Amino acid sequence: MSFEQQLIAWRRELHQFPELSLQEVATTARIRDWLQTAGLPILPFALKTGVVTEVGKGEKVIALRADIDALPIEEAANVAFRSQNAGVMHACGHDVHTSVMLGAALLLKAREAELPGRVRILFQPAEESFGGAKTLIRAGALEGVSAIFGMHNEPGLPVGAFATRGGAFYANVDRFVLRVHGKGAHAARPHEGKDAILLASQLVSILQSVASREVNTLDSVVLSVTRIQGGNTWNVLPENVELEGTLRTHSTDVQQQVKTRVSEIAAGFASAFNAQIDVIWHAGPTALVNTPEWAEFATTVADEAGYQTAKADLHMGGEDFAVYLQQTPGAFVSIGSASEYGLHHPAFNPDEKLIAPAAHYFAALAEKALHNI
Numbered sequence: 001m002s003f004e005q006q007l008i009a010w011r012r013e014l015h016q017f018p019e020l021s022l023q024e025v026a027t028t029a030r031i032r033d034w035l036q037t038a039g040l041p042i043l044p045f046a047l048k049t050g051v052v053t054e055v056g057k058g059e060k061v062i063a064l065r066a067d068i069d070a071l072p073i074e075e076a077a078n079v080a081f082r083s084q085n086a087g088v089m090h091a092c093g094h095d096v097h098t099s100v101m102l103g104a105a106l107l108l109k110a111r112e113a114e115l116p117g118r119v120r121i122l123f124q125p126a127e128e129s130f131g132g133a134k135t136l137i138r139a140g141a142l143e144g145v146s147a148i149f150g151m152h153n154e155p156g157l158p159v160g161a162f163a164t165r166g167g168a169f170y171a172n173v174d175r176f177v178l179r180v181h182g183k184g185a186h187a188a189r190p191h192e193g194k195d196a197i198l199l200a201s202q203l204v205s206i207l208q209s210v211a212s213r214e215v216n217t218l219d220s221v222v223l224s225v226t227r228i229q230g231g232n233t234w235n236v237l238p239e240n241v242e243l244e245g246t247l248r249t250h251s252t253d254v255q256q257q258v259k260t261r262v263s264e265i266a267a268g269f270a271s272a273f274n275a276q277i278d279v280i281w282h283a284g285p286t287a288l289v290n291t292p293e294w295a296e297f298a299t300t301v302a303d304e305a306g307y308q309t310a311k312a313d314l315h316m317g318g319e320d321f322a323v324y325l326q327q328t329p330g331a332f333v334s335i336g337s338a339s340e341y342g343l344h345h346p347a348f349n350p351d352e353k354l355i356a357p358a359a360h361y362f363a364a365l366a367e368k369a370l371h372n373i
C-alpha cells in the first residue's frame, strides 16, 4: 500500500466508526495503535480520549493539532465506507484532519535524525463541543511549545487551494436564550393577559436592528434567532415564549456592544409591555486569532509546497483551536476539500486527494518552523 493509500484507508476506517465528542474511545484506540505500530510514542498524559505523540529530540517544540470527534448526524453521503454508527457522522471532516496529521507524524518520524527539535502532534477530542483544547492544555500538552498549527478542510475551495489570514479568523461564538414571561389568557380576551407571542415576535425584528443599525457596518457581526417556542393550541394565549439564537463577532468590543444592547432592548420591551424578559448568555469559543508572522510563514511554506494560496475571508463559525492560540503563537489554516455539500451536512463528502499533500505540507511546516524558532 502506498503512503497515500494508507492515509485514505485510515481515514475511511475512522469515517466508518465515528464517535461523538468525549466518546472517542475506539477512535483513540485506533490512533494509538497506528502510531505505536509506526514506532511513535504515546505521551503519558491523563486523557480519557485523545492522543498526543512526539517526534524528535531537544528543547524546541512545535505542535500540530488534529481534531478527532464526529457529529450527531445520520450520514446521507453515497460512499462505500458509510458510517456504521447510527446517527453519528464525520460531517466536519475531522477524520480527514486526523489522517493528515497521522501522515505528518509518519513523515516526520522518517526524518527524526534531521529534526532540530521536537514536533508534538495532538489528536484532540471534543472540538465540536468546544472543550477538547482546554482538556489537552490542562493535561500539559502545550508545555514547551513555541508555536502550534492546525487545519480545517474547506469544502468551498478546490483541492490544492490553501487560505489563511493573520489576526482574527474564526468568530467569537455566543449563544443566547430570551425568556419572555407574559400572562396567559383566553385567545378571545387578550386584554386580560400579556401577549408573550406578540412581544417575542417584535423582539425578533428589533434584535435584527442591532446588527444592521447600531454596529459599524465595517465590523463583522451576525445575530440569528434560531428557535422560537411558545403556545400549544389555537385558542389560548400562552404565558411564556422562549427565543434562542447565536451571536457571532470577531472583535470583543462589538461582542460586548451587542450583548449590552440586547439586554437593554429586552429590559425596555419588558417595561413597555409590563412583562418580564430574562436574557441568558452562554459563552462559546472566543475568536480564533492567528499570529500574523506564523500565518505568513504557513502561507510561504504552502506556496513552496505547490498550493494555490490566498488570504482567507473572515469565518463566522467557531473553532476550538482558538484556545491554543490564546496561550501560544501559531496559525490555523484552510485547505480545500471540494465537497458539493458543506460542513455539518449529512451528504458532506470531502475529496480524499487533499490528504497526502496536506500530510507532506504539515511535516514540512513543522520542520521549517523548528528551524525558525
Ligand SMILES: [Zn+2]
Residues within 6 Å of the ligand: 092, 128, 343, 344
Ligand atoms: Zn464542525
Ligand SMILES: [Zn+2]
Residues within 6 Å of the ligand: 092, 093, 094, 127, 152
Ligand atoms: Zn470541524
